[in-house]
Amino acid sequence: MQSKRIQSKTEYGITRREFLWMSSMSAAGFMVGCAANPVTGKPQFMMVSEAQEIKIDNQHSPHQFSSDYGPLQDTSLNNYIDRTGKNIAAQTHRPHMPYSFRGVNATYVNAYAFPGGSIAATRGILLALENEAQLAALLGHELGHVNARHTAEQMSKGTLINLFVGGLATVAGTQSSGLGSLTSQLGMVGAGALLASYSRDNEREADALGLGYMVRAGYNSNEFVGLMDMLRRMSKNKPNAIELMFATHPMSDERYRTAVEAVHTQYRSSQSFPLYRDRYMDHTAKLRKIKLTIEAMQEGESLMAKSKYGEAEIHFSKALRQTPEDYAGLVMMSKCQLAQKHYAKARSFAEKAKTVYPQEGQAYYLAGFAKIKQKDYASAYEEFKYYEKLLSGNPNIIFFKGFSLEGMQHITESANEYYKYLKIVNQGEKAKHAYKRLVEWGYIKT
Numbered sequence: 001m002q003s004k005r006i007q008s009k010t011e012y013g014i015t016r017r018e019f020l021w022m023s024s025m026s027a028a029g030f031m032v033g034c035a036a037n038p039v040t041g042k043p044q045f046m047m048v049s050e051a052q053e054i055k056i057d058n059q060h061s062p063h064q065f066s067s068d069y070g071p072l073q074d075t076s077l078n079n080y081i082d083r084t085g086k087n088i089a090a091q092t093h094r095p096h097m098p099y100s101f102r103g104v105n106a107t108y109v110n111a112y113a114f115p116g117g118s119i120a121a122t123r124g125i126l127l128a129l130e131n132e133a134q135l136a137a138l139l140g141h142e143l144g145h146v147n148a149r150h151t152a153e154q155m156s157k158g159t160l161i162n163l164f165v166g167g168l169a170t171v172a173g174t175q176s177s178g179l180g181s182l183t184s185q186l187g188m189v190g191a192g193a194l195l196a197s198y199s200r201d202n203e204r205e206a207d208a209l210g211l212g213y214m215v216r217a218g219y220n221s222n223e224f225v226g227l228m229d230m231l232r233r234m235s236k237n238k239p240n241a242i243e244l245m246f247a248t249h250p251m252s253d254e255r256y257r258t259a260v261e262a263v264h265t266q267y268r269s270s271q272s273f274p275l276y277r278d279r280y281m282d283h284t285a286k287l288r289k290i291k292l293t294i295e296a297m298q299e300g301e302s303l304m305a306k307s308k309y310g311e312a313e314i315h316f317s318k319a320l321r322q323t324p325e326d327y328a329g330l331v332m333m334s335k336c337q338l339a340q341k342h343y344a345k346a347r348s349f350a351e352k353a354k355t356v357y358p359q360e361g362q363a364y365y366l367a368g369f370a371k372i373k374q375k376d377y378a379s380a381y382e383e384f385k386y387y388e389k390l391l392s393g394n395p396n397i398i399f400f401k402g403f404s405l406e407g408m409q410h411i412t413e414s415a416n417e418y419y420k421y422l423k424i425v426n427q428g429e430k431a432k433h434a435y436k437r438l439v440e441w442g443y444i445k446t
């Protein structure tokens with residue numbers, strides 16, 4: 001009577017993928033209703049509560065923002081994005097959610113939402129938008145995902161497994177996968193690793209909701225199509241910069257036609273609504289002044305993804321000549337130097353980045369990594385400790401603290417960190433190293 005599918009499962013009756021998902025979720029206390037589906041025998045997650053959506057957001061969004069080089073230091077632009085977003089959020093189906101909007105320093109083109117309503121847009125896309133109505137369309141679409149609870153839906157289906165818990169965030173995002181060994185050595189959050197990849201149905205629904213929200217907030221719906229036109233143009237001119245956006249928000253001709261249709265029928269009356277072009281241009285004036293810097297970084301990142309580090313360095317140098325205090329530029333350059341094994345240079349760019357944006361963690365991480373490579377373990381340890389103070393919950397930091405302590409010959413303290421690491425992560429090179437040491441030092445009997 002039993003189907004073949006059930007027999008092919010592990011002795012526990014679940015696949016490894018499901019096991020990883022369950023163990024990471026239950027460890028974090030996320031699992032609400034888990035029951036075996038009577039038809040498939042698979043564990044099925046009945047629901048994710050709103051409180052859990054907010055908790056997951058709080059745990060994960062800070063790591064993603066940090067991986068995207070932190071919120072913009074231009075507070076006036078950030079506040080403008082937040083105001084614009086909250087104005088639209090008031091028109092949604094879940095107006096009570098704790099929404100927050102910001103720009104982030106990353107230069108690739110993307111926008112994303114976490115399930116509790118933390119929403120971000122990169123400098124790459126902010127630079128490309130032509131007016132406030134397009135910003136409203138972008139944020140409206142992200143609000144659509146939050147309101148339709150697409151992340152919770154994916155979690156319930158078990159299709160979203162690359163959350164941070166359990167160190168699974170090292171699953172490479174499309175953007176940084178080309179960094180190969182550097183990314184895995186560093187164990188940093190790959191670009192987009194924490195982001196949900198939506199289905200075509202999700203996208204259609206988010207478009208429909210986003211259009212409705214932006215029109216209710218008083219914007220011209222034509223610009224929803226204007227945004228899509230801009231993105232489609234960009235996918236031809238800058239395919240690398242926009243790759244991650246289309247990987248997480250799949251674009252299709254059908255999606256485009258549906259939006260055009262809705263704008264010309266259902267939302268026809270909004271075509272006389274304003275675009276607020278001047279207001280957008282005023283608030284983004286400072287950003288547009290460094291357009292060449294942003295473009296040089298986009299070039300550099302795309303070359304990094306192809307492992308062309310020497311060529312990438314030329315573009316990062318160009319970016320930093322134009323804008324020497326750009327945090328993202330300094331951090332990217334530090335990574336580029338690490339990739340070329342120029343540890344002293346990597347360290348000095350990371351040190352400079354720390355002074356430019358001391359509240360952001362990534363530069364400390366890179367400085368610590370460069371110091372490990374220079375066998376300056378005591379100083380490396382301080383960097384990782386400081387990173388953890390700024391942003392806790394990244395298991396890789398625990399490993400690197402252990403590794404630094406090992407270098408300092410502080411065996412007991414090192415063993416403690418390795419043990420903590422192995423409780424969270426049980427696969428990969430770092431786990432192997434930690435395990436090996438614990439055996440050698442007699443903490444684990446084999």
Ligand SMILES: [Zn+2]
Pocket residue numbers: 141145198202203206248249250
């Ligand atoms: Zn989307």
